[in-house]
Amino acid sequence: MRTITLAICCLFFQFDMVSQAQITVLSGQILYYPQAGSNPVLKNPGTQFELKGRLRCKGSESAKMVYNGHYFWVKGSKMRNVQDVINAAVKSNEMSFSGRFFNFLTESVKEGDSPENVKKHHRKYMNKSSGGIKGHVVKEYAITPLLLTSGKLPSANVTFKWRNIAGEGPYTFNLLAANGKQVAQVFVRDTLVTMDIDQLSMDIFAEYEWMVTRGEGIKSASVSIEVCPDKAKEVQTEISKEETYQKADPIVQQLMLAYSLEEERCFYAANNTYLHALALDPDNVLLRKMYATFLARMDMLPEATAYIPR
Amino acid sequence: MVFILIWFLDAIRINLHFLNPFNETIRDYEITDIVYSRLRSKKVNLDNRIVLVNSGSPPSRDTLRMMVDRIVDAGAKVISLDITFEEQKDFHTDSLLRESLLQMENIVLANKVADLEEDGRTFRSQVGCDTFFSNYINTGYINFVDQDSSTIRYISPREMTVEEECLSFAARTVLMYDPIAAERLFNRKNAVEEIFYTGDENQFVQLKTKDIFDSNQDLRSILNGKIVLIGFIPIDQNNRPIEDKHYTPINIRYTGHNTPDMYGIVIHANIIRMMLDNTYVHELSFWINLLLTLVFCYFNIHLFYQIFRRVSIPFQFITRFLQLGEIILLFFIVALLFHYYRIKMDVAYWITALLLTFDAVKFYDNGVRKRITILSRIPYEIPAPPKRPKKVERPIEVPKEEPPVADTEPAKQGSSKVKA
Numbered sequence: 001m002r003t004i005t006l007a008i009c010c011l012f013f014q015f016d017m018v019s020q021a022q023i024t025v026l027s028g029q030i031l032y033y034p035q036a037g038s039n040p041v042l043k044n045p046g047t048q049f050e051l052k053g054r055l056r057c058k059g060s061e062s063a064k065m066v067y068n069g070h071y072f073w074v075k076g077s078k079m080r081n082v083q084d085v086i087n088a089a090v091k092s093n094e095m096s097f098s099g100r101f102f103n104f105l106t107e108s109v110k111e112g113d114s115p116e117n118v119k120k121h122h123r124k125y126m127n128k129s130s131g132g133i134k135g136h137v138v139k140e141y142a143i144t145p146l147l148l149t150s151g152k153l154p155s156a157n158v159t160f161k162w163r164n165i166a167g168e169g170p171y172t173f174n175l176l177a178a179n180g181k182q183v184a185q186v187f188v189r190d191t192l193v194t195m196d197i198d199q200l201s202m203d204i205f206a207e208y209e210w211m212v213t214r215g216e217g218i219k220s221a222s223v224s225i226e227v228c229p230d231k232a233k234e235v236q237t238e239i240s241k242e243e244t245y246q247k248a249d250p251i252v253q254q255l256m257l258a259y260s261l262e263e264e265r266c267f268y269a270a271n272n273t274y275l276h277a278l279a280l281d282p283d284n285v286l287l288r289k290m291y292a293t294f295l296a297r298m299d300m301l302p303e304a305t306a307y308i309p310r
Numbered sequence: 311m312v313f314i315l316i317w318f319l320d321a322i323r324i325n326l327h328f329l330n331p332f333n334e335t336i337r338d339y340e341i342t343d344i345v346y347s348r349l350r351s352k353k354v355n356l357d358n359r360i361v362l363v364n365s366g367s368p369p370s371r372d373t374l375r376m377m378v379d380r381i382v383d384a385g386a387k388v389i390s391l392d393i394t395f396e397e398q399k400d401f402h403t404d405s406l407l408r409e410s411l412l413q414m415e416n417i418v419l420a421n422k423v424a425d426l427e428e429d430g431r432t433f434r435s436q437v438g439c440d441t442f443f444s445n446y447i448n449t450g451y452i453n454f455v456d457q458d459s460s461t462i463r464y465i466s467p468r469e470m471t472v473e474e475e476c477l478s479f480a481a482r483t484v485l486m487y488d489p490i491a492a493e494r495l496f497n498r499k500n501a502v503e504e505i506f507y508t509g510d511e512n513q514f515v516q517l518k519t520k521d522i523f524d525s526n527q528d529l530r531s532i533l534n535g536k537i538v539l540i541g542f543i544p545i546d547q548n549n550r551p552i553e554d555k556h557y558t559p560i561n562i563r564y565t566g567h568n569t570p571d572m573y574g575i576v577i578h579a580n581i582i583r584m585m586l587d588n589t590y591v592h593e594l595s596f597w598i599n600l601l602l603t604l605v606f607c608y609f610n611i612h613l614f615y616q617i618f619r620r621v622s623i624p625f626q627f628i629t630r631f632l633q634l635g636e637i638i639l640l641f642f643i644v645a646l647l648f649h650y651y652r653i654k655m656d657v658a659y660w661i662t663a664l665l666l667t668f669d670a671v672k673f674y675d676n677g678v679r680k681r682i683t684i685l686s687r688i689p690y691e692i693p694a695p696p697k698r699p700k701k702v703e704r705p706i707e708v709p710k711e712e713p714p715v716a717d718t719e720p721a722k723q724g725s726s727k728v729k730a
Binding site: 042044207 | 320344353354356394512514515516517518521524525527528532546547638644649
């Protein structure tokens with residue numbers, strides 16, 4: 001009896017061990033947030049993390065991961081719940097060998113792609129196939145948003161910018177909540193709009209998106225943001241405690257602060273810090289180089305070239 | 311008779327491809343391709359011994375040098391470069407690269423065996439790696455058994471050149487990583503091994519060049535004690551050029567027009583994994599195959615003949631269904647054996663025998679048997695042995711004491727009573 005009880009306990013323990021499987025990064029990099037409000041942990045290929053918390057990629061990068069024999073991609077800087085990503089990727093249990101064999105046999109019968117069938121179901125086949133090279137036939141997101149207004153934003157006046165494109169009519173700026181509910185909509189002729197975030201009905205730390213449209217079908221990708229009024233101050237307080245920071249000259253201090261802000265996804269505040277430092281010392285080569293690389297990371301290469309020292 | 315027919319069909323190999331485009335399409339096809347392509351479990355079985363690193367194409371030798379330095383520092387056990395250094399470029403760069411490559415012993419460079427001798431056994435030369443490198447660093451040939459851009463199914467583990475015996479890229483890597491696994495491979499003494507594909511590149515951790523140079527990356531935790539394969543494997547899912555991409559049996563379309571599906575470095579990784587895991591494909595020997603074919607053929611002829619004798623009118627109907635059912639069952643068995651045990655069976659003769667059985671039975675019964683008197687004397691079935699009569703136990707007759715009768719008739723009546 002004791003042996004049987006022990007065996008059952010071992011079996012349950014084994015199941016428990018199996019259920020605690022981890023996610024492994026196959027390629028790309030992931031910023032993993034183990035708990036709400038915690039600092040991100042960079043997960044490189046070959047490293048693992050647990051089935052809890054949240055994750056996102058850096059900028060527009062993508063990463064491939066594997067969990068319990070299923071692999072999946074995550075793309076973009078949008079914050080996602082790990083559990084939601086797993087639920088979406090691992091949709092169904094896999095069939096047994098006999099099931100796959102039976103499926104193959106029945107599919108072979110159904111899949112007769114005779115010319116008559118192709119003609120009859122031509123729309124189904126058209127739906128899967130198209131010609132041309134990606135990026136040269138139909139551009140899905142013709143309007144390019146500038147990523148400085150992504151990530152964590154202050155609760156003050158924030159200027160959202162995007163690149164101009166050929167076309168007629170005003171741009172429509174949309175600010176949406178995570179559930180798709182509209183928070184604000186503005187029609188503008190220029191490629192920027194300044195909004196006082198404090199005046200809008202937006203929850204702190206909640207996730208929002210902004211996008212721009214023009215006419216019919218011309219749009220930008222959604223850029224995710226969250227309002228974190230005191231985040232920049234927190235970062236500054238944290239860094240000011242460090243001895244290296246205290247000993248550094250004002251310009252280097254600004255650089256260290258800007259880098260820390262960027263690490264915390266406070267891109268808007270980081271940009272302001274760089275600009276503030278440049279105002280103090282416009283000809284500083286190191287500063288100009290650092291700012292240029294920051295802008296390049298924000299997909300603002302034309303602006304970055306203006307700061308590359310010659 | 312069935313075997314004579316099979317032999318006859320086999321002997322007259324007429325190329326009818328020009329008449330049959332379908333035949334041309336499935337020329338490069340094996341029944342196990344369906345197992346790989348459609349019946350294989352799609353679950354990822356991550357290999358923790360092999361890491362793939364994308365070098366880009368064409369990789370700069372300076373970048374490669376720096377990559378090798380970082381990987382050596384991270385404690386990789388074997389570094390294999392699926393990149394050919396066909397000639398010297400810049401002496402300074404090449405010297406630095408060679409110095410980096412000489413930092414550790416377990417580094418494999420890629421070369422190729424070329425110029426087959428007329429005896430068809432020995433290669434005259436090794437090309438693809440300049441002697442500036444190959445004289446100091448181990449090499450392994452990267453040739454696949456590739457017949458006119460066909461599916462990559464086989465690997466030759468070692469080949470002879472006029473100078474020496476050469477090992478394949480994968481075999482050399484395995485020899486350095488796990489000598490026991492390499493010995494197991496050589497003990498098989500097969501000139502050619504069929505590649506057992508575990509899966510696509512998702513079975514392995516993949517690093518980009520920038521991941522190697524990222525100072526925030528703890529490379530030691532990822533690469534320490536592992537095989538690092540450096541080659542061309544674009545990681546961006548939207549930009550996957552066809553360079554160094556080959557057809558393999560796991561291609562989702564196993565016949566007809568399709569696109570190459572696997573990068574060379576991933577094929578090497580699959581071969582290395584097969585060698586390390588000892589998951590070779592087993593092929594049945596000729597004699598076992600022949601024996602099984604004989605048994606299968608006998609069973610079918612016997613079955614069909616019995617059906618023919620018993621129900622001659624719906625014979626055709628029943629046997630056609632039986633043939634279809636048996637073909638599906640055969641396919642299931644072949645797929646099952648390959649999927650679980652990697653046993654590869656050639657059932658071509660089985661199916662030919664199965665298809666010919668019906669006509670052979672009819673031809674034998676109507677044409678041959680009636681004309682040849684000796685055959686007609688052979689019974690349909692071996693006659694059963696004669697049954698022994700059962701012993702009937704008769705009750706012992708006890709003579710009754712009766713008065714003697716002169717007439718015989720009453721005596722007969724009396725005996726009949728006893729019998730009753």
